[in-house]
Amino acid sequence: MELLKKAIIEKATVDNGVVKVGAFLNHEIDIALYREIGKEFALRFGQLNPTKILTVEASGIGLAVAAAMAMGDIPVVFAKKTKSKNLTGEKYSAKVRSFTKGIDYDVEVEKDRINSRDRIIIIDDFLAKGQAVSGLADIIDEAGATLLGVGIVIEKGWDDGGKLLRARGINLQSLVVIKSADDGKVVFE
Ligand code: 5GP
Numbered sequence: 001m002e003l004l005k006k007a008i009i010e011k012a013t014v015d016n017g018v019v020k021v022g023a024f025l026n027h028e029i030d031i032a033l034y035r036e037i038g039k040e041f042a043l044r045f046g047q048l049n050p051t052k053i054l055t056v057e058a059s060g061i062g063l064a065v066a067a068a069m070a071m072g073d074i075p076v077v078f079a080k081k082t083k084s085k086n087l088t089g090e091k092y093s094a095k096v097r098s099f100t101k102g103i104d105y106d107v108e109v110e111k112d113r114i115n116s117r118d119r120i121i122i123i124d125d126f127l128a129k130g131q132a133v134s135g136l137a138d139i140i141d142e143a144g145a146t147l148l149g150v151g152i153v154i155e156k157g158w159d160d161g162g163k164l165l166r167a168r169g170i171n172l173q174s175l176v177v178i179k180s181a182d183d184g185k186v187v188f189e
Helices: 002-011 031-048 059-070 131-143 161-167
Strands: 013-015 018-020 052-056 076-079 091-097 104-110 119-127 146-156 172-180
Touching (some): 002 031, 002 172, 031 059, 031 146, 031 172, 052 059, 052 131, 059 076, 059 119, 076 131, 091 131, 104 131, 119 131, 119 161, 131 146, 161 172
Parallel strands (some): 052 076, 052 119, 119 146, 146 172
Antiparallel strands (some): 013 018, 091 104
């Protein structure tokens, strides 16, 4: 994904191990780039015939929607991080440690949103230690649904999330893997 690498090189900044992509990915959104990301995920996962995409609020939602539109308008479900009065039914819940905030939080999905016939792709913006994706994968397991794969826009190669998910037998597809980001300079694998 040359367009994605170009955006990272030209617009991302690095601060204490956190790659900041607010200029194009998770604050201001580059729509042309999102469209290409959606198409790339569709190329990698579309033939598996997913019935749903699962992500986590907030940064995953736009990316999941771009991928869902490229895969024939399949539905997107996003796990909620905040206790919402709108989630009134029974819920699946998993505890996740936040990479950027350093706190634990629950991700929740109403039981009615996922069923055992669902074939699901997880989409998220970053993969660091694999906490967010593991929480979503646990929810899919609990629902008895099938996890077809995980699509990540930026994998941070120096964290062990990739290793963790592959060891769990998960089909992980990262659009770019960053090998290092020392002194603010991003190096791709
Ligand atoms: P993990 O759960 O894999 O440790 O971290 C992934 C989650 O933390 C993603 O949902 C993402 O929102 C956030 N995250 C992890 N690393 C970064 C980073 O370098 N930059 C940004 N913007 N978010 C990150």
